[in-house]
Amino acid sequence: MNRDFVTLDTFPKILRDNAKVFKGRPSVREKEHGIWQITTWDEFYNKALLLAEAFYASGLRRGDKIAIIGDNRPNLYLSIASAQILGAIPVPCYQDSVASEIQYILEHAEAKLAVVENQEQVDKLFEIKEKLPLLKTIFYDDPRGLEKYDEKEIFSLGVIFNKNREINLDLDQEIDKTTKDDISIMLYTSGTTGRPKGVLLSYNNIVSVTSVACEIEKTTPKDEVVAYLPMAWVGDNIFCVAQSYISGFCINCPESRETLTLDMREIGPTYYFAPPRVWESMLTQLMVRMQDASKIKLWAFNFFMKVAKKWGNPILDKKSVPIIARILYGLGYFLIYGPLKNNLGLTRVRIAYTAGEAMGPDTFLFYRSLGINLKVLYGQTEATVFVALHRDGDVDPNTVGPAFPGVEIKIADGEVFYKGPGVFKGYYKNEDATKETIDKEGWVRTGDAGVIDANGHLKIIDRAKDVGKLNSGNMFAPKYIENKLKFSGIIKEAVAFGDKKGFVTCFINIDLEAVASWAERNNVAYSGYIDLTGQLSVYDLIAKEIDKVNRDLSQDTELNDSQIKRFLILHKELDADDGELTRTNKVRRGLISERYGVLVDAFYNNKNNCFIETEVTFEDGRKGSISADLKIKDMDIYDLKDQVT
Amino acid sequence: MSNQNLVSQSEVIMNLKDINLSFGGLKALSEVNLQIKKGEILAIIGPNGAGKSSMLNIISGIYVPQKGVVEWKGKIRKKIAPHNIARMGIARTFQNIALFKGMSALENILTGRNILMKRNLIMEMIYMGLGRRQEEKHRKKAEEIIDFLEIQAIRKTPVSRLPYGLQKRVELGRALALEPELLLLDEPMAGMNVEEKEDMCRFILDVNEQFGTTIVLIEHDMGVVMDISDRVAVLDYGIKIADGTPDEVRSEQKVIDAYLGAG
Numbered sequence: 001m002n003r004d005f006v007t008l009d010t011f012p013k014i015l016r017d018n019a020k021v022f023k024g025r026p027s028v029r030e031k032e033h034g035i036w037q038i039t040t041w042d043e044f045y046n047k048a049l050l051l052a053e054a055f056y057a058s059g060l061r062r063g064d065k066i067a068i069i070g071d072n073r074p075n076l077y078l079s080i081a082s083a084q085i086l087g088a089i090p091v092p093c094y095q096d097s098v099a100s101e102i103q104y105i106l107e108h109a110e111a112k113l114a115v116v117e118n119q120e121q122v123d124k125l126f127e128i129k130e131k132l133p134l135l136k137t138i139f140y141d142d143p144r145g146l147e148k149y150d151e152k153e154i155f156s157l158g159v160i161f162n163k164n165r166e167i168n169l170d171l172d173q174e175i176d177k178t179t180k181d182d183i184s185i186m187l188y189t190s191g192t193t194g195r196p197k198g199v200l201l202s203y204n205n206i207v208s209v210t211s212v213a214c215e216i217e218k219t220t221p222k223d224e225v226v227a228y229l230p231m232a233w234v235g236d237n238i239f240c241v242a243q244s245y246i247s248g249f250c251i252n253c254p255e256s257r258e259t260l261t262l263d264m265r266e267i268g269p270t271y272y273f274a275p276p277r278v279w280e281s282m283l284t285q286l287m288v289r290m291q292d293a294s295k296i297k298l299w300a301f302n303f304f305m306k307v308a309k310k311w312g313n314p315i316l317d318k319k320s321v322p323i324i325a326r327i328l329y330g331l332g333y334f335l336i337y338g339p340l341k342n343n344l345g346l347t348r349v350r351i352a353y354t355a356g357e358a359m360g361p362d363t364f365l366f367y368r369s370l371g372i373n374l375k376v377l378y379g380q381t382e383a384t385v386f387v388a389l390h391r392d393g394d395v396d397p398n399t400v401g402p403a404f405p406g407v408e409i410k411i412a413d414g415e416v417f418y419k420g421p422g423v424f425k426g427y428y429k430n431e432d433a434t435k436e437t438i439d440k441e442g443w444v445r446t447g448d449a450g451v452i453d454a455n456g457h458l459k460i461i462d463r464a465k466d467v468g469k470l471n472s473g474n475m476f477a478p479k480y481i482e483n484k485l486k487f488s489g490i491i492k493e494a495v496a497f498g499d500k501k502g503f504v505t506c507f508i509n510i511d512l513e514a515v516a517s518w519a520e521r522n523n524v525a526y527s528g529y530i531d532l533t534g535q536l537s538v539y540d541l542i543a544k545e546i547d548k549v550n551r552d553l554s555q556d557t558e559l560n561d562s563q564i565k566r567f568l569i570l571h572k573e574l575d576a577d578d579g580e581l582t583r584t585n586k587v588r589r590g591l592i593s594e595r596y597g598v599l600v601d602a603f604y605n606n607k608n609n610c611f612i613e614t615e616v617t618f619e620d621g622r623k624g625s626i627s628a629d630l631k632i633k634d635m636d637i638y639d640l641k642d643q644v645t
Numbered sequence: 646m647s648n649q650n651l652v653s654q655s656e657v658i659m660n661l662k663d664i665n666l667s668f669g670g671l672k673a674l675s676e677v678n679l680q681i682k683k684g685e686i687l688a689i690i691g692p693n694g695a696g697k698s699s700m701l702n703i704i705s706g707i708y709v710p711q712k713g714v715v716e717w718k719g720k721i722r723k724k725i726a727p728h729n730i731a732r733m734g735i736a737r738t739f740q741n742i743a744l745f746k747g748m749s750a751l752e753n754i755l756t757g758r759n760i761l762m763k764r765n766l767i768m769e770m771i772y773m774g775l776g777r778r779q780e781e782k783h784r785k786k787a788e789e790i791i792d793f794l795e796i797q798a799i800r801k802t803p804v805s806r807l808p809y810g811l812q813k814r815v816e817l818g819r820a821l822a823l824e825p826e827l828l829l830l831d832e833p834m835a836g837m838n839v840e841e842k843e844d845m846c847r848f849i850l851d852v853n854e855q856f857g858t859t860i861v862l863i864e865h866d867m868g869v870v871m872d873i874s875d876r877v878a879v880l881d882y883g884i885k886i887a888d889g890t891p892d893e894v895r896s897e898q899k900v901i902d903a904y905l906g907a908g
Contacts, residue, residue, distance in 0.1 A: 032792075033785060033788035033789065033791075034751075034784075034788045034791070034797075035788075096696060143792075144851075144855075145851065145854075145855075147855070148854065254793070254796045255798075256797050256798065257795070258798035259797050259798045262798065296734060
């Protein structure tokens, strides 16, 4: 549908239009009581008006901030819409953040109101209420357990929707008042370093970028998307909210986090995005389960996966392939790929993205060979997501694709800069950081080191500030090495060290599910995570994977020195609750090398084992500590000329 | 406890007077007096063989005491058939899980609605009118319970495939499906790990708070008992040796002796 997004330049205006254009069509679906409950566009709009009045009555005015905390629930999406109608600025927060993290954001954003999902979040806010004098009112979605709360400042959303409009407020006029340069949403970056920063995105940013994205992917009102990634993540706001506003398709909210796979299968999304971690764990689970299949099934699986590996990608790219290959692939589709996709809930997927981190080429090609049009997207909150994107028929697993239409990319001193319509309006209350990030000509610093290859595709190597030098003078790109390690199904997380050192070493986190399944198959007895990670046979297993990576690195003149000489398996999973990962599961390098400093020292002091005690934070905020005596294992290093097979 | 005052003023829904129960020569309970008040969580504790399960069976009406009177809401209760116990508004869970193993969690919970369903074979066969309305009504209630117990993900899983803790939760769900006034839980936390226990505690408290259900439970985990009960009754060799708030019971010398052995 071609609509004029020059006059419909803000979300409230688009929403008002959607209520007419897509009247009766679903806008949000939510599974409740075992049944998918639909809210149509006109219902959604009317509810948003009701809620906007309630917000207004609670003192929310143009330019005020309103915090949104919770899982992807229709009523939270509604709250965003209602706030925008009033010209207020929604600030979604990560729902699993601990109270102190939420406190920082709400304090910094000067939030006046909060809309939260449930009792858990209400309790969290009460815990920090005294430190947030500006926060006057809290609205909640799920009333369970909250009936007995006698605090005056909390209100149930359900009650509001059952009322009629009361106040004499001309909301039409409020909607007309919104302009394209108004701030649409404020998103706090998860912050690999330092405190989170509030990224301000205008309607113009989001509408212009999203309408181009919709055009590229030809999204229609018939598309279906499952909203499961955090609402505080920019991707959820673009892929779900903004694209659904512009194309008119339906957002589906899963029943609970545990039911996601089931819900995916029921909805059959046509549009699916997931960080590499999700794709990888899906593949790991699949492979683990295939090990339990009967011999004949396993044989058929292996045979047809070979067929898919050879012909799947050319077929997907619409290249010409021999007729016999087509027949085999067709048979494979009927027997293996189709049922497999159905099981993963990916049967109808037309557009699939991965973003956020590098993804193993094998994993990437596996999904593409099944006929899933998986593409890599490179983006940032500051760019309203899109910087570079693979196009149909022009996909390379080692790159992040050519620049997004309208975006210019340049490489200066090895670092990637970009410029375009999606460039954010600045960090909230942080002029210095804004100036540091956007230069006078409008180029935005990404902080990523990258190159542009012969096909015009952008290739990302590492975070620019993480790229260091080994004593030999050669480049040390930790993330590049870590990613290579993580492409193995049994390594969940890796942290490499080597800057200003003689050789490279690394910490490994095993993938519990994959290694446990291996242990079961090989009669390795263990009593728990710590015991399993300390087993010599597990060390040998990991050593094999590292050896593969070392051989691979030895082929590369630049990276020959980056082979991993020593490693150890950590006794605990790196965890966002302990601050070791960001909420988007990126490694916090500085903090880890500080906390596990003794281990790093042991690496370079030639010790063969090291005792460590670490503090852990449980989900409910209690703290405890775990300790272990970790072994360090040495690896073989290959020479550049040793072309090992 | 938060609703302590509220409970102490409220009415007694079951009054057990001078209960005597023996199996042949074995005296399981002698001269036990116990009152169950509306809206409370009452724990019955005691060493092995103290008569806890016998007491629960008398409350639920499975056993009839040789001597003594059971009053249910002020009226003396005679011997009754098991299916009528459920109609009275008493539901229970069992020490050893007693679910229909081959049926899904949802189906198991629906069995709890059985006595509340109105039957019309023909209407049910053609799935119209009353049959359909009944189905919808009871399914809705079952779904509310599933939502309440947070077991959406296992709605359609056969219970035999579920881990122990979840099976216990389904069993609680089935008891709740009866919409009971009095809920009897026989060792709801036996064999659970710490996390499962914490979950179960929360659900028991939530049931009590949200639905106002009176709960009588037998439990060995003292931490749990002291945490969630409004009142604790202690049995030893078939005799009630203490009855009061967790704090009162904890400091009672007789209870200490019964548990630690008299010096």
